[in-house]
Amino acid sequence: MNDEQRNQLTSNWRIPKYARDQLWVEGDSGAGRASGEFGEFELPAGGTSPVTIYWRDVHKGAALVRLPWRADSLDWDGGVRIGGYVDAMHITNIADGELTVAIIYLGGQPLRNSLRPYDTAADRETPEFMPSFHAALASDVTETISTWIAPFDSPLTSIAQDAMQNNMRLHCFGRLADESSGWDRFFALPIILESMTVFGS
Template identity: 40%
Template sequence: MNDEMSGQLTQHWTIPPAAQQMLYIQGAGGTFPIEGEYGLFTLDVPSSVITLYWGGEDGTALVRLRWQPDNLDWDGSVCVGGYIDAIHFNYSGAILYLGGHPLLVDAPAKTANYTKPVFNHGLATDLKESCTTWFLPPESPLMSTVQLALAHNLRVHFMGHLADHGSPWWQIMTLPLLLQGVMVFSS
């Protein structure tokens, strides 16, 4: 399917209908909407790195993907590094507001990690900072960690996933990212 300018985001995971209208691909030649449940797109010029945006080129940068043939193998995962700007608590959990930059999908090494993690490793600091919203259920063991990170203004990497189709979070949030992991860095 993919040549140097046409491709698709995913093959084994379908993009929720509410997200299909909101996702845009940015390459070296500009920003273009994706189409359909697998995220078909066409670029103007070949690009080695693709940025996925929510809401267009002025929207929220979600993830950086390396170009590869056939499909980009995106599975709805989002990794962002930055600071927690605010937490909104209610009966169903917490909504976290994270200002930061996306990380390259393969930024955390896939080999044994024997070196100290570095906050800026893989961070797309060439992009403008944007805000992502993340949901965390009240029973999550991550709840106290994110509260501590906010209180002490600590840098974090958030790892999570765009909510699947049919998830109730699409009714509550415009960009429903479900928080699945946090790495906290000392200042």
């Protein structure tokens, strides 16, 4: 796909069926709806960098992730990265009561695509990294609310509850639930919470 006005979200990872036609891409020139298993889209004035992926609607939906523009494919893997505050939590039983989960309502903005939550082995020769809550935010994106799913007995759920009670800031990292997981049978936007950075209030 070499037309600079056209691109796709992914080339290797396949977008789950429940998320197809629910994703929008916005650059500084406008927005376009992504469709199909690879999320093909077109922006009004060609490729722009960076772009933001939204769920359901650019103006009313949840911002999921900020990505750099790449020709042919943005190489998205379904990852979601948001910095913000826990506004609310709901605890419920699903799967005929066999599983108790927390739905975490996170209000915030996407994290900059260059952010890494910690130094990995590959960063051993680079300057030491220290997380910064505000510097990591894509501050030009309006705050939105997204829903994150975690098992009730997960340490991540306990930390999220503590953050809500003490107004602590978070960087949350997760991904859209795999199609085979079945989470989409229970939740409209199933983002699986995988890790987080907690900042003091």
